[in-house]
Amino acid sequence: MMRKPTWLNWPRWKSLSSWLNRKTAVAVAMLACVLTPLVLSRMKENPQVAPEDAQRRINIITPHNETIRREFGEAFQSWWQEKTGESVYVNWLTPGGTSEIRMVLDSQFAAAEKNGDEGVGIDVFFGGGDYVFSKQAEKGRLAKLEVFEQHPEWFDQKVIPQSFTGEQYYDAEHQWVGVCLTRFGICYNTDTLKRLGIEPPTRWSDLADPKYFGTIAMADPTKSGSVARAFEMLVQQQMHDTIAKGRRRPGKTQKQFQMRVRSEGWEKGLNLIQKIAGNARYFTDSATKIPRDVAQGDAAAGLCIDFYGLSYEEMLKQDDGSSRLRWISPEGGTSLCVDPVGVMRGAPDPELAQAFVTFLLSKQGQLLWNAKPGTPGGPKFRSLRRMPVRKDVYTPENMQHFADPENPYLATGGFVYRPELTQRGFGALRFIIRVMCLDCHDELKHAWKELADAGIPDRAHKMFSDLTVVSYQNAMGGIRSQVASENKLETAAMAVRLGRFFRQNYERAGKFARKGEKKP
Known part of the structure; x- marks a missing residue:
């Protein structure tokens, strides 16, 4: 029988070995703590398509929370795949709330203008209130939306009014449009x-x-x-x-x-x-x-x-x-105001960016805002509890599946901004x-x-x-x-x-x- 080397029995070596094992375990645990949220976040927000496997990519800056990002990210991936046969990766950019996004855009566009670049690598600005979108439009940072020419019937007074309760629902120059209502x-x-x-x-x-x-x-x-x-x-x-x-x-x-x-x-x-x-x-x-x-x-x-x-x-x-x-x-x-979307000037993939806006205003995209999970057109995980902007989705057939079965266009309380x-x-x-x-x-x-x-x-x-x-x-x-x-x-x-x-x-x-x- 081969005898174990005597140096392995030394108390000092045993102590050192035990110390190394503890340090390794701590290092592995710390690494897991850092990587696990990143992995889970990617799995939750983009479970269908990994960035390296996608044929197309869209970069969306937004203040919306993870629930909205996940539901709309998955729904748009499926919609685009069915429409074109192409896979798309939705890359969400979330620097914080609207104020933080404004500061990010200000600094990035300042750098782009200094370098002679037209865009800043962002395709879509999604959510944040009409005030900040109006300011971005004034600065010439938003592109004209094609959905107004592709679907003029959507911008009838009976579908999406230009204004309601004193609030503008889309830009006169068609650079942004509201996709859901806010009170x-x-x-x-x-x-x-x-x-x-x-x-x-x-x-x-x-x-x-x-x-x-x-x-x-x-x-x-x-x-x-x-x-x-x-x-x-x-x-x-x-x-x-x-x-x-x-x-x-x-x-x-x-x-x-x-x-x-x-x-x-x-x-x-x-x-x-x-x-x-x-x-x-x-x-x-x-x-x-x-x-x-x-x-x-x-x-x-x-x-x-x-x-x-x-x-x-x-x-x-x-x-x-x-x-x-x-x-x-x-x-x-x-009042009843809107949460808008706009395509950024110099978008890396303008076709995909314009398509995302069209999807949001389609009946499929509109129902996602308020339908209950598991119902026709509803989200997969949790109700988003937001009101669609399109009047024509407030039908008895649709509203029986809504988490908030009321028509906000009929319940304004008389307030006009x-x-x-x-x-x-x-x-x-x-x-x-x-x-x-x-x-x-x-x-x-x-x-x-x-x-x-x-x-x-x-x-x-x-x-x-x-x-x-x-x-x-x-x-x-x-x-x-x-x-x-x-x-x-x-x-x-x-x-x-x-x-x-x-x-x-x-x-x-x-x-x-x-x-x-x-x-x-």
Whole structure:
């Protein structure tokens, strides 16, 4: 019998061998942790076609979540294969939300222009709201869509209207088109509201109730386009109400009357945002964090678009159909806008890019937005809970399979978005809310708590609500011009000046509320 070498029995070697085995095991485990999500992500998002096996490739930049990417990626692969016999790999580019995508496109197109390139290696921009698409079109970064000439019947008023509730559903130059509908609203946790003794909200103004103090989840409107639009809807509702109830004073012209009621409505909207922000637990950079935290009970309610809220409502749905997270469209407080798609200028595969747009607007692509999993035309894994843009898919036959069996074109609540009121000042509104509510959030919360505890005395409330420096005239004039300028240093200096004004007002209002009706 061969004897084992004596050096293998040395305690030091055994210790070294054991150490090496442990290090190897740790290294393998760490490598698995890194590679497994990447492998699983590729398997989930593109299970049918691997990039090296595909005959064609399409690069799509999008803020949409993994569920939408997977469902539409697979469906388009199958549609194109059946149509042409070719396999296609869908390469999703997901740098973040709409704001991050805008910054990516800005930097890439700047580099492309410097190098003399027409495109940036991206075929399609999919999702993100009509505002950012309008800006991309203005900069000449979107190609004309062929679907308007190929299927003119789809752009009849009875199928896809050019506008509805004051919102544009496709670009006049045919550079982008809406593929699904979006509403802005409120998500709330039913269990948390019961614990706090609060009735479920039905209007934007409900979130200003001091009972919500420290429990509202909000997002920075300069980082989230969807939350910024929700704030704009809130302000517009206040302006609509003020205009409808206003009466022209003797000796005043119609123009003077319009300016007065618009200014009053603007201030009421901003004051409402102040109070809701006073109830806020935090402001996040990501709008998707809001429904997640509300679902987990870390917040009682928050502002979010329908899809974010309804997705979590679907995810948490019980066998009896109940869910601890609910989403509602505030009464008369939101328009019905679209989530668009566009083909990028200089797309690597323009034929495939144009085909993707056609697929999204086909009945097959439209049904995918709201049909239940396993139903005709439905998704494979989970309902997407979004509303198709085409009116003609809202038939009894189709809607019996919808996760949300309502026709949004018949349930708008009478709200009509009026772009002449706030659209040109949209950037200014985002800037004002950031300065007024985020930059001095601690002072705002403290003052609002003092006011609420004191029964919101009139004079303290007036100090708290002073909007002299951000009046409608100032917002649509100097503030709008400065925010739109390239002089970032001067814009930052303006933010400091305005922030100082609000911070001092909040501190004075809090002290005044504590001391009652005596001057501080």
